[in-house]
Amino acid sequence: MPTDLQTAESERCIDNFSLHESDYEHRSRLGDAPRDVTVFSRGDSSGLHLSATSSGSGNRIFLSDGVRGELNVNFEGSDSVIFIGRDTTLTALTIGSRQSDDFVAIGNDVASTGPGRWISGLRAADHRPGIIVGDAVVIARDVVIRNTDGHPIFDSTLSSQVNAASSDLVIEPHSWIGERAAILKNVTIGAFSIVGFAAVVHESVPRHHRAQGNPARVKVNQDRIWAWDDSDDGLARARKYLAKFPINETS
Numbered sequence: 001m002p003t004d005l006q007t008a009e010s011e012r013c014i015d016n017f018s019l020h021e022s023d024y025e026h027r028s029r030l031g032d033a034p035r036d037v038t039v040f041s042r043g044d045s046s047g048l049h050l051s052a053t054s055s056g057s058g059n060r061i062f063l064s065d066g067v068r069g070e071l072n073v074n075f076e077g078s079d080s081v082i083f084i085g086r087d088t089t090l091t092a093l094t095i096g097s098r099q100s101d102d103f104v105a106i107g108n109d110v111a112s113t114g115p116g117r118w119i120s121g122l123r124a125a126d127h128r129p130g131i132i133v134g135d136a137v138v139i140a141r142d143v144v145i146r147n148t149d150g151h152p153i154f155d156s157t158l159s160s161q162v163n164a165a166s167s168d169l170v171i172e173p174h175s176w177i178g179e180r181a182a183i184l185k186n187v188t189i190g191a192f193s194i195v196g197f198a199a200v201v202h203e204s205v206p207r208h209h210r211a212q213g214n215p216a217r218v219k220v221n222q223d224r225i226w227a228w229d230d231s232d233d234g235l236a237r238a239r240k241y242l243a244k245f246p247i248n249e250t251s
Contacts, residue, residue, distance in 0.1 A: 002103040006130050013134030014107040098122040103130035114141020122150045129165040134173035144182045174241035191245035
């Protein structure tokens with residue numbers, strides 16, 4: 001289960017976020033007990049090709065109405081949770097859940113437009129960082145999202161790890177993550193921010209800013225508002241989230 005902080009952050013970034021099993025009409029299982037994965041769904045998620053493997057037990061996936069695409073999940077721990085909001089499209093996304101009690105939440109109306117790999121909790125030591133992606137986020141192809149470094153680094157006495165994750169990785173609503181970008185541990189991407197092509201983001205990006213380069217440099221973007229497209233729907237979506245995350249408000 002997510003921590004109280006992870007639940008609060010998910011409720012802030014994702015409309016109608018719920019992990020109450022009673023809110024879901026359908027229940028199914030992937031794999032064989034005791035290492036099966038329980039899938040809870042509400043509405044129609046038949047457009048999603050979902051595959052999941054588990055080396056633990058008690059892992060759950062929550063699917064909302066209109067989820068589509070291809071998702072492969074590998075649970076290496078137990079009692080972990082993945083949530084996916086309504087009308088979200090995941091194109092050949094792989095999520096590696098590498099810790100017990102892991103938590104990954106993907107909001108409503110999110111578009112992951114190409115193959116991507118997210119890794120959560122790989123050698124996270126005593127910490128349990130999650131990944132939270134808010135509503136209406138666009139994530140281009142070949143993006144890597146990971147909330148740990150993957151290997152521990154110790155001080156010179158080998159008594160204290162100095163690179164452990166200290167917080168969840170959060171992408172606030174209506175952010176745009178460019179192709180081949182990497183979003184690393186402890187980072188929050190603020191609403192309406194833009195992460196450029198192949199940027200390596202190791203520090204948080206405030207709302208209405210852009211991050212470019214390796215390592216990414218952050219610049220203010222407050223005189224520009226990005227939209228999914230120039231259609232009425234695209235502009236209406238931008239106005240909706242601009243009302244929630246105005247330019248003069250920082251993350």
